Amino acid sequence: MWTFFKKKETTEEEAKNKGFFTRLREGLSKTRNGLAGRLDRIFRGRKEIDDDLLEQLEEVLFTSDLGVATTQELIESVQEGVARKELDQPEKLREALKAQICRFLDIPDIPHTSPAAGEPYVIMVIGVNGVGKTTTIPKLGHQAREEGKTVMFVAADTFRAAAVEQLQVWGDRVGAEVIKQKQGSDPSAVVFDALSSALANKTDMVFIDTAGRLHTKTNLMDELGKIRRVAEKRMAGAPHEVWLVLDATTGQNAISQAEIFHKAQGLTGIVLTKLDGTAKGGIVVGICHQLKIPIKFIGIGEKMDDLRPFNASEFVDAIFG
Numbered sequence: 001m002w003t004f005f006k007k008k009e010t011t012e013e014e015a016k017n018k019g020f021f022t023r024l025r026e027g028l029s030k031t032r033n034g035l036a037g038r039l040d041r042i043f044r045g046r047k048e049i050d051d052d053l054l055e056q057l058e059e060v061l062f063t064s065d066l067g068v069a070t071t072q073e074l075i076e077s078v079q080e081g082v083a084r085k086e087l088d089q090p091e092k093l094r095e096a097l098k099a100q101i102c103r104f105l106d107i108p109d110i111p112h113t114s115p116a117a118g119e120p121y122v123i124m125v126i127g128v129n130g131v132g133k134t135t136t137i138p139k140l141g142h143q144a145r146e147e148g149k150t151v152m153f154v155a156a157d158t159f160r161a162a163a164v165e166q167l168q169v170w171g172d173r174v175g176a177e178v179i180k181q182k183q184g185s186d187p188s189a190v191v192f193d194a195l196s197s198a199l200a201n202k203t204d205m206v207f208i209d210t211a212g213r214l215h216t217k218t219n220l221m222d223e224l225g226k227i228r229r230v231a232e233k234r235m236a237g238a239p240h241e242v243w244l245v246l247d248a249t250t251g252q253n254a255i256s257q258a259e260i261f262h263k264a265q266g267l268t269g270i271v272l273t274k275l276d277g278t279a280k281g282g283i284v285v286g287i288c289h290q291l292k293i294p295i296k297f298i299g300i301g302e303k304m305d306d307l308r309p310f311n312a313s314e315f316v317d318a319i320f321g
Contacts, residue, residue, distance in 0.1 A: 020300075020308050024275075025318040027300040031281030035064040036320045039094060046090040049082050053090065065251045065279075067286030074100055098320050101285055105312035107294040110268045113237035120152070120198040122206045122231065122238040125271075126224060126261060127245035129212040132273040134163050136245050136299065137207045138170035139307035140271075145175055149204035154194040155180035156187040156227060157211040167209055177203070187211065187223060188230040195234040208239065221264040228265070241268040243296060246287075248272050251280040258291055269296035271307075276300040281319060 025032075042056045054075060061071040077100050081087035087096055115121050123140075127133050134157070141151040153171045157163040161183045171178035179194035191208060198206050208231075210224060231238040244261050246254040254272075261267060270293050275281055284295060295310040 020305070021314055021318065023306070024298075024300055024308075024314065025321075027276030028281050028315075028318045030277060030279035031064070031275075032319050032321055034279045035060065035282055036094075038064075039097070043090040043093060049078075049087060049090055049093065054078065057093070064282040065286065066282045067252065067255060067290055070104065070286045070289045073289070094320070098316055102312055102316045104285055104289040105295070105315065107288050107292055109294055112268045113240050115235075115237065115240060118202055119235060120195075120203045120206045121240055122195070122198075122208065122235070123241045123243055124208040124210060124224075124227065124231070124239040125243050125245060126210050126265060127212050128257060131212070131245045131247040132299070133157075133212060133245045134166050134209055135170070135302070136271055136273060136297075136307065137167070137209050138174050138176075139299070139304055140297070141171075141174045141176045141205070141207060142304045143307075144205045150201075151176040152194060152198050152203045152206045153178045154191055154206060154208040156190050156208050158183055158185045158187050158190060159211045159213060163209065163211075177201075188226050191227050192230050192234050195231060195238060199235060217260065224265055242266060243269045243271055244293075245271045245273060246283075248275045248280055248283055249278045251283055252286070254283050255286055255290060258287055258293065262291060262293060267293050269294055271295075271297045271299070272310075273299040273307075276306075284315060 038060045042053065042060065046053055058071060058075050061074055062068065074097060078087060078093065078096065081096060087093060125133055125137055137153055141153060144151050151174065153167050153176050155164040155167045155178060158181065164180050168178045168180065179190060179197060181190050194206065210227065211220065213220065228239060242265050244258060244267050246257060248254065258270065270287060272284060272295055275298055287293065288295060297307050298310050299307040
């Protein structure tokens with residue numbers, strides 16, 4: 001997954017990925033029933049694609065949390081296919097929609113800096129409280145550790161003592177060094193010390209946990225901006241990536257959060273958590289299509305291996321059955 005190296009999958013890892021796909025399909029059952037299930041019902045028994053069918057199709061897509069803009073573009077692509085007589089039967093609509101959604105999800109990586117030789121790869125993890133940042137970071141660290149990387153967690157959410165304590169517990173379990181200071185410390189100072197240590201010890205990966213409180217958006221964004229400036233001052237190019245953690249169960253609100261953070265911080269990727277058991281999995285499509293930000297990882301549970309790299313074709317197969 002990490003952009004600066006590739007590792008061939010072993011047979012054991014291939015089996016693990018197959019097992020994850022099975023769990024992904026199970027976890028997305030509500031989304032699948034809400035989208036693919038309703039599509040099948042409105043297509044069933046239809047002989048032609050008429051205005052009534054298109055109206056029902058638009059309703060299904062919109063209420064599946066794809067978003068207004070994404071739904072509109074999908075409908076327009078269908079109308080164009082009908083006009084060109086490429087789509088002349090309702091049963092062809094399903095595959096056409098599936099193919100178009102897959103294209104929406106296929107977002108190229110956003111250009112970003114890379115570390116110099118011997119320097120750590122630094123990822124700043126941001127997002128509002130409650131989305132799962134402090135539990136997502138250990139899962140990311142676990143994957144990096146499994147790939148033979150040395151890992152550091154930076155407890156830059158100094159506002160919540162529980163966040164620091166939680167990160168330390170996870171760091172001990174994962175085998176990651178945790179850099180922290182007392183509650184209320186300047187988050188930027190924690191990051192500066194962490195990067196100094198990572199450079200000295202030639203750590204491979206650094207994950208920065210940040211505060212997510214939204215008592216005012218301005219204060220939060222100012223704090224994140226300061227962290228980035230201090231990181232850049234200590235190590236040119238850091239942080240190399242900024243990943244936003246989103247809770248899939250929030251539906252359309254996730255797009256609003258992504259827009260705010262992307263405008264202020266320039267995101268390079270998104271980690272989408274809590275996809276298991278939600279009917280709002282369609283939000284993945286809306287985020288990719290509207291914001292052109294790639295989904296890096298998706299989470300379908302609490303276990304370490306329940307966070308996996310996002311695969312567009314697997315996701316589409318899981319929601320269409």
